[in-house]
Amino acid sequence: MPRTRGLMLQIATGDARPISKQIVDGVRMKIATAELVPGDQLPSVRGLAQQLTINPNTVAKAYAELTAEGWLESRQGLGLFVATPRQRLSDGERDRRMDEAISAFVHEVAALDYPPERALSRLDRALQVLSRKTA
Amino acid sequence: MADTDYVIETRALTRRYGDKLALDTLDLAIAAGHIHAIVGANGAGKSTLFRILLGFLPPSSGSARILGRDSQRLTPSDRGRIGFVNEEHTLPSWMRVSAVTAMQRHQYPRWNQAAFDEVIGHYHVLPQQKVGQLSRGERAGFNLALTLAQGPELLVLDEPTLGLDVVAKRAFLESLMYSSAAESCTVVYCSHQMEEIERVADNLIILERGRLAHMSAPDEFCGRVTHWIADMPFAGPPPASVPGLLEVQRIDGLHHYLVLDQDEGFAGFLRGAGARTVQSMPVSLDRAVNGFLAKNHAMPVAA
Numbered sequence: 001m002p003r004t005r006g007l008m009l010q011i012a013t014g015d016a017r018p019i020s021k022q023i024v025d026g027v028r029m030k031i032a033t034a035e036l037v038p039g040d041q042l043p044s045v046r047g048l049a050q051q052l053t054i055n056p057n058t059v060a061k062a063y064a065e066l067t068a069e070g071w072l073e074s075r076q077g078l079g080l081f082v083a084t085p086r087q088r089l090s091d092g093e094r095d096r097r098m099d100e101a102i103s104a105f106v107h108e109v110a111a112l113d114y115p116p117e118r119a120l121s122r123l124d125r126a127l128q129v130l131s132r133k134t135a
Numbered sequence: 136m137a138d139t140d141y142v143i144e145t146r147a148l149t150r151r152y153g154d155k156l157a158l159d160t161l162d163l164a165i166a167a168g169h170i171h172a173i174v175g176a177n178g179a180g181k182s183t184l185f186r187i188l189l190g191f192l193p194p195s196s197g198s199a200r201i202l203g204r205d206s207q208r209l210t211p212s213d214r215g216r217i218g219f220v221n222e223e224h225t226l227p228s229w230m231r232v233s234a235v236t237a238m239q240r241h242q243y244p245r246w247n248q249a250a251f252d253e254v255i256g257h258y259h260v261l262p263q264q265k266v267g268q269l270s271r272g273e274r275a276g277f278n279l280a281l282t283l284a285q286g287p288e289l290l291v292l293d294e295p296t297l298g299l300d301v302v303a304k305r306a307f308l309e310s311l312m313y314s315s316a317a318e319s320c321t322v323v324y325c326s327h328q329m330e331e332i333e334r335v336a337d338n339l340i341i342l343e344r345g346r347l348a349h350m351s352a353p354d355e356f357c358g359r360v361t362h363w364i365a366d367m368p369f370a371g372p373p374p375a376s377v378p379g380l381l382e383v384q385r386i387d388g389l390h391h392y393l394v395l396d397q398d399e400g401f402a403g404f405l406r407g408a409g410a411r412t413v414q415s416m417p418v419s420l421d422r423a424v425n426g427f428l429a430k431n432h433a434m435p436v437a438a
Binding site for chain 1: 309312313330333336357420
């Protein structure tokens with residue numbers, strides 16, 4: 001079940017950043033620091049507007065930007081939630097798994113007594129699937 | 136129908152007081168929906184504009200339409216569709232709150248009691264109190280409640296929160312932004328308080344000397360203005376040669392420029408003028424509007 005949480009957010013008028021940008025930055029920071037986690041529900045547009053005493057359209061604009069960037073996702077009829085990030089692993093964990101995969105591959109290639117240049121060119125070809133996907 | 140897309144539409148609207156032009160061939164079209172803030176220096180023509188729009192004052196020339204009607208030929212039913220709140224919150228001081236309410240209820244066929252109750256609930260206003268006994272903030276709240284209860288399609292507010300304390304001001308803004316009665320109407324709001332405009336306005340309209348100087352979302356306007364700090368060895372370039380100049384100041388030997396519509400090319404201009412270092416930063420809405428309005432003021436030569 002999604003959890004509804006208060007959004008502890010401050011905005012300041014008289015700042016060079018427009019209020020909608022302050023909301024975007026604030027929510028992103030909370031997600032980055034895991035103060036907000038995937039599945040957490042955000043306040044309604046009207047609710048956050050009232051909390052901050054600002055125009056609801058300003059909140060709607062910030063939420064639209066956060067949704068477009070993939071930080072939030074809307075669930076039909078339920079509201080807005082912190083999205084599951086596409087890259088779920090930490091950088092360290094990602095590197096560790098990559099090392100593991102390379103090491104396994106090298107050990108296999110070594111056992112086949114396959115020339116490294118040919119192994120590399122075949123690997124290069126195989127990896128082109130990925131570059132197509134991310135292009 | 137072009138007429139009904141705009142709640143306010145003026146064409147070449149001019150109002151002359153003797154030799155002075157309060158409105159100078161003003162072309163202004165305010166779209167239906169949203170909250171529009173009008174700002175301008177004193178004497179920019181805001182009050183004259185409102186007086187003409189509400190039919191209290193005839194134009195010298197040009198035309199003004201409000202809710203699609205000629206502002207000089209408003210019928211009582213047209214007026215019922217327009218709510219007006221002025222800064223003085225002028226209400227008959229000798230009457231009791233209940234009597235004023237009854238009078239307004241009688242006068243407006245679309246009277247919405249729920250809207251009245253919702254707004255007045257923010258204030259400690261008792262029906263038996265005389266209007267003259269209410270504080271300024273209570274009178275403002277009462278006035279807004281009366282106006283929203285008439286079910287207007289257009290709400291015109293002239294400096295409505297002037298002189299209100301922080302609590303009354305917040306209650307006023309909340310009623311304006313979140314009450315169900317205000318939701319369905321277009322709000323045209325005149326204020327000098329940028330802090331409030333930043334919170335409230337979808338659209339920013341700047342009047343200058345009776346003409347329209349700018350209209351866009353507040354953020355967009357902010358984005359047009361940048362603040363540059365340059366270390367100039369001498370007096371710096373003559374102000375007339377500085378592109379987009381709004382304001383220049385010399386502080387602690389550094390030149391501060393507030394400029395309009397300048398991109399990174401402005402750094403090149405400053406370097407070409409002899410700047411040793413150049414920095415730039417965005418500005419707040421308050422600073423941007425202030426600089427914009429100050430542009431035409433006489434500026435002493437930097438010491």
